[in-house]
Structure formats: structure tokens, C-alpha cells
Amino acid sequence: MSTALFLYNPAAGRFPLSEKRLKALLRTLYDYGVRVETAITQPSQETSLNLENKDLLIVYGGDGTLHGAIPEAVKWQVPVALLPAGTTNVLARELGIPRDPERALSLVPQRKLLKIHLGQAILGGKRRYFHLMAGIGFDGDVISRTGQRMKKALGMVAYWLVAHVSLLKYPMTPFELSLEGEVHQGTFAVIGNASRYGGELHLTPKASVQEKCLDVCLFTSQQRWRYLLYLWGVLSGRHLRYPDVLYRKVQHLKVSSDCPVPIQLDGELIGQSPMEFASSSEGLLMVVP
Numbered sequence: 001m002s003t004a005l006f007l008y009n010p011a012a013g014r015f016p017l018s019e020k021r022l023k024a025l026l027r028t029l030y031d032y033g034v035r036v037e038t039a040i041t042q043p044s045q046e047t048s049l050n051l052e053n054k055d056l057l058i059v060y061g062g063d064g065t066l067h068g069a070i071p072e073a074v075k076w077q078v079p080v081a082l083l084p085a086g087t088t089n090v091l092a093r094e095l096g097i098p099r100d101p102e103r104a105l106s107l108v109p110q111r112k113l114l115k116i117h118l119g120q121a122i123l124g125g126k127r128r129y130f131h132l133m134a135g136i137g138f139d140g141d142v143i144s145r146t147g148q149r150m151k152k153a154l155g156m157v158a159y160w161l162v163a164h165v166s167l168l169k170y171p172m173t174p175f176e177l178s179l180e181g182e183v184h185q186g187t188f189a190v191i192g193n194a195s196r197y198g199g200e201l202h203l204t205p206k207a208s209v210q211e212k213c214l215d216v217c218l219f220t221s222q223q224r225w226r227y228l229l230y231l232w233g234v235l236s237g238r239h240l241r242y243p244d245v246l247y248r249k250v251q252h253l254k255v256s257s258d259c260p261v262p263i264q265l266d267g268e269l270i271g272q273s274p275m276e277f278a279s280s281s282e283g284l285l286m287v288v289p
Contacts, residue, residue, distance in 0.1 A: 001035045002055040004081075007069055009041055009061035011148075012085045017060060025060070025083070025105060032109045041068055051076035056108070056287075060101060062086010063132060067266040070118065070129045070284060079285040081108050087151050087158075088267070090132050094194045094209060095288050107287050115283040116209040119193045121265055122276040130265040131284060133197060133204070134277055136177075136255050138188035138219075138227070140262025141170040143269045156199055172222045175257035175273055179216060180250050188219040188230075191253070191277050198267070201234055206247070213279050216253060218246040252278045 006026065010017050022038075029036050034056065041047045041061070049072040051057060057073050059066050060083040073080050083101035084092035091097075095114070098104045120127045121134055135143070142163050150158040172187045190197060192204025192215040207215035219230055221244050233239030240247050253276070255263070260272035 001033050003035050003053060004029065004037075004056035004058050005049060005051060005054050006036045006038045006058045006060065007041055007047065007049065007065070008038070008059075009065040009085075011042075012061040012065055017085065025101065028102070028105055029058070029108065034108065041065060047072065051078045054078055056081055058083065058105075058108070060085055063088065063090050063266050064268050066091065067129075067131065067268060070131060073284060074118070074129065074282045077285065079111070079113050079287055081105070081287040087155050088198050090194065090196050090198060090267075091209075091286075093200070094132075094196050095286060097288065107289060110287075112288055113285050114210070114288045115285050117193060117212050118280040118282055118284055119191065119214050120278050120280045121263070121270065122278060123271060128265060128270065129280065129282075129284075130193060131209070132192075132194045132266045134191040135264045136189040136191070136273070137173065137175060137186070137261045138166060138170055139190070140264045140269060141166045143264040143267060144262055159198065167224060167227055172224065173257060173259050173261050174222060175255055175261050177216070177218060178254040178256070179248050180252060182248070184218055184220065184246055186218040186220040186246070187222050188227075189255070190217045191215070192217065202237065203234055203239070204247075205237065205240070206249070213249045213251055214253070214277060216246070216248045216250055218248075220244045220246065250279075252276070 047068045057078045058081045083104045084099045118129045146162045177184050190203045192207035194209050195207045197203040204215040204217050256274040
């Protein structure tokens with residue numbers, strides 16, 4: 001039999017993992033010939049895991065739960081089987097993983113693997129991986145205002161509601177991005193490692209988790225009304241045509257500002273500017289269809 005660690009966030013998404021469902025999933029894994037140990041985590045926490053002598057890490061949760069498990073999975077080079085159970089499940093959408101945990105579990109016996117690229121945020125010499133995106137400015141404010149209880153109750157709707165509040169209250173603080181010799185100012189930037197930003201929103205549509213670079217989409221206007229146009233552009237797939245939207249592919253970038261601006265990684269608030277970002281030489285092995 002192969003061995004696996006089953007990592008789960010009991011409060012992930014709107015439908016927490018019940019003891020009955022957990023037992024059913026573990027029983028299915030046993031039928032697949034997988035001997036399992038379990039561990040509990042919380043979203044966004046970098047989780048200390050002992051993956052020595054493990055053939056597989058199974059993550060039941062959302063993008064935040066996976067985010068916390070990445071350092072150990074990379075360290076031990078153990079493949080990850082994702083059972084999507086979060087609010088938006090962006091990586092599952094990106095990789096075509098079924099968003100039903102039981103159907104996603106059926107991929108385990110096939111063990112088809114894909115190594116995906118990772119980005120990293122660098123602050124004070126400490127590096128932190130991200131698999132989807134980093135957000136600077138406006139969306140960092142949205143994340144900071146969206147509580148876990150609200151996300152649990154409303155799902156994606158919570159972000160849309162809070163975005164209206166941020167549009168009225170966020171000061172649209174300008175920051176400076178240094179992009180490998182170019183310097184630009186903006187009020188909102190997405191550093192994409194994947195094409196999807198949340199749900200089916202594609203802020204960095206040219207990005208791919210298989211490409212070893214980071215895609216930067218910078219929105220430069222400080223005018224609030226302009227953000228309504230940005231939203232329409234994103235929804236219609238035309239935002240890259242706007243003259244005040246900049247798009248670049250880079251290996252490294254820096255953000256700085258006179259006043260601190262909030263920064264999020266994979267949908268979790270991690271700090272404020274200044275900060276650096278870089279393409280990582282490490283990758284994450286994922287079980288895919």
C-alpha cells in the first residue's frame with residue numbers, strides 16, 4: 001500500500017467536513033490501496049507537516065488551505081491531491097480538477113502528475129510561496145474587510161459586497177512598481193501565476209501555472225469612477241485594451257510606496273508594502289485529470 005497524509009480544514013467553505021463524510025473519504029482511499037494519516041489545519045497558516053515516507057499529500061479545503069501546505073509539499077517533493085472544498089477553488093478550476101471532493105478523490109489511483117510553477121513574495125529576507133496570485137492595493141483592502149464568517153455564509157458574494165465598500169472608502173493610495181528596469185505607478189496590481197483571479201475572473205489572462213514567469217496587470221488610475229470601467233473591462237475581457245492598464249511578464253518586481261498599501265497572497269492578507277516578488281525555481285507536483 002502507498003501512504004498519504006490527509007490534511008483538512010474542518011471549517012473550509014460553506015459546507016464543513018463532517019465526521020461522516022471524512023470517514024467515507026478515508027474508506028474510499030483504503031479501497032484505493034492508500035494508508036492514510038490525518039492532520040487538521042486552518043486557512044492561510046503555513047502548516048508544519050511531517051511528510052517523510054509519504055507518497056501523497058491530500059488536501060481537503062480551499063486555496064487558502066493549499067497555500068499553507070505548499071512549503072512542506074515543496075520541501076519534501078510530495079505530490080498533492082486537491083479535494084476542493086473552499087469558497088472559490090480557483091486552482092481546481094485552473095487545472096480542471098472536479099469541484100466535487102468525491103469526484104476529485106477518484107483521480108488518486110490514476111496518479112497523473114503535473115508540476116506547476118510557483119511565485120514567491122519576499123519580505124525581510126523571508127520568502128513565502130503563492131500558487132495563484134498576489135494582489136497589491138485595492139483588492140488587499142477588500143480581503144482585509146472580508147471576515148471568515150462572511151465568506152462562510154455568502155461565498156463569492158461576500159467579496160462583491162465588500163468591494164462596494166472598498167470602492168467608497170479605500171483611499172486609492174498610489175504605489176510604485178519596479179519591473180526589471182521599468183518603473184510605473186498604480187493603485188491596484190495583480191501578480192498572476194494563473195489566468196484566473198477568482199471564480200471565472202481573468203485579470204491576468206495570459207498567465208499559466210506551467211509558465212516560469214509572473215504576469216503583472218497594473219491599474220494606474222486613482223479615480224474611483226474609473227474602477228467601474230475596470231470592472232466592466234475585466235468582465236468583458238477587454239481590460240488589457242485600456243490605455244491606463246499595463247501588462248507585463250517578468251521574473252522579478254518590487255513594490256514601494258510613501259504610505260503602506262495592503263498585499264494579499266492567494267486570497268489571504270499577508271502584510272503591506274514594501275515587498276518584492278519573484279518567480280520561484282521550485283515547483284509543486286499536483287494530481288490532475
